[in-house]
Amino acid sequence: MKRKNLLLACMCAVFLTGCGNHNESAQAAGESAASSTAEMGTETAGISEGTGEAGTESAGTPEGAETAGTAEDAGETGVEAAEAENAGTPERVGTPGTESPGELGGNAAEGTAQKPAFVFGDKATMNNNVNGRELPIYCVETEEKKIALSFDAAWGNEDTAELLAILKEHDLHVTFFMTGGWVESYPEDVKAILEAGHDLGNHSENHKNMSELSDEEKKEEILSVHQKVKEITGYDMFLFRPPYGDYDNALIDVLKDCGYYGIQWDVDSLDWKNEGVEAILETVTEHKNLGNGSIILCHNGGEYTAEALDELILALEAQGYEIVPVSELIYPDNYHMDIQGRQIADE
Numbered sequence: 001m002k003r004k005n006l007l008l009a010c011m012c013a014v015f016l017t018g019c020g021n022h023n024e025s026a027q028a029a030g031e032s033a034a035s036s037t038a039e040m041g042t043e044t045a046g047i048s049e050g051t052g053e054a055g056t057e058s059a060g061t062p063e064g065a066e067t068a069g070t071a072e073d074a075g076e077t078g079v080e081a082a083e084a085e086n087a088g089t090p091e092r093v094g095t096p097g098t099e100s101p102g103e104l105g106g107n108a109a110e111g112t113a114q115k116p117a118f119v120f121g122d123k124a125t126m127n128n129n130v131n132g133r134e135l136p137i138y139c140v141e142t143e144e145k146k147i148a149l150s151f152d153a154a155w156g157n158e159d160t161a162e163l164l165a166i167l168k169e170h171d172l173h174v175t176f177f178m179t180g181g182w183v184e185s186y187p188e189d190v191k192a193i194l195e196a197g198h199d200l201g202n203h204s205e206n207h208k209n210m211s212e213l214s215d216e217e218k219k220e221e222i223l224s225v226h227q228k229v230k231e232i233t234g235y236d237m238f239l240f241r242p243p244y245g246d247y248d249n250a251l252i253d254v255l256k257d258c259g260y261y262g263i264q265w266d267v268d269s270l271d272w273k274n275e276g277v278e279a280i281l282e283t284v285t286e287h288k289n290l291g292n293g294s295i296i297l298c299h300n301g302g303e304y305t306a307e308a309l310d311e312l313i314l315a316l317e318a319q320g321y322e323i324v325p326v327s328e329l330i331y332p333d334n335y336h337m338d339i340q341g342r343q344i345a346d347e
Helices: 002-008 160-169 180-185 187-195 215-233 249-257 277-285 305-318
Strands: 146-153 175-178 199-202 295-299 322-324 335-337 342-345
Touching (some): 160 187, 160 305, 175 180, 180 187, 180 215, 187 199, 187 215, 215 249, 277 305, 295 305
Parallel strands (some): 146 175, 146 295, 146 322, 175 199
Antiparallel strands (some): 335 342
16 A cells, blocks of 8 residues: 555646755745645645645745745755854754753653753744744754755555664664654554664644644644654654645744644655656755755655665765754754745854
8 A cells, every 4th residue: 555655646746946055046025936736645745835735745945935046946946055154053952961851852761762852942032934934944054064864654664674774774863754643553663763763753643734724733733643652652752744744834833832843854855756766866966955954855655765775875975964863953942044944043
């Protein structure tokens, strides 16, 4: 069933704009670069409020935000090495600390590995608003040549063990975003992911379009799977990737109230297209968005994802990138966003 769903996945063409070239000038403020896509069965991340996608994720540009480039180039505008000032740069999320009430990511249940305690940042210093639009994080401005690799887990688990083995071989940690159904079906895999030192991320309970839900329903979608993971591992998640990349202003506010950061991506591996290993490698390594602070989207259910992972890691490292989990890439607080969804540390 997983293979069929993936095979049926995205027969639709999607025009996308990612984080974009840091040096390119943006168009007039308030222009919308959102594109609606007809989804079919794998996750397609859109950025418009209420994007009606059907199941494959493809990152786009925040709705209501200025965009650089043309529709033809949408999703392909490169994120170049960001020239953020390093003076006074906030400490990254995921830095080891002392556990105390209110800290997230600690207190793993027996049999699971302890990840460094994480203190959710000061909401008063988190500015996700750009031109009246609340934005999730698509990428991060940083002088460090770091990128985050992420996997969405919403289908089977046939490839999970292989993915974990390859990541272990390279001594890398990444982020897995899981739905409630996946967590319930594969609790041992959830434990294995955490034990291997990876981020556990929230991908909602039922994989619904979050912009179509009330605030209370949004909260339920977030906290239901959160509680499942907590009961299985003792781990408090704090990273949320909306299904289909669909969000609205209210979701970002609800996420903060729940102790979560909204996470998108600026480089889609397109592994859900099942076009082969070389297609995945070329799509990622030659992506115009790929640059310091990029967040790469993959899936644990892609037909060729596991087969491509080893070569993908080597190719990215050959370009000088250090691969880290999302928690080690983003800033916990004292940040603002630009029109392309790039998280920028306040000076």
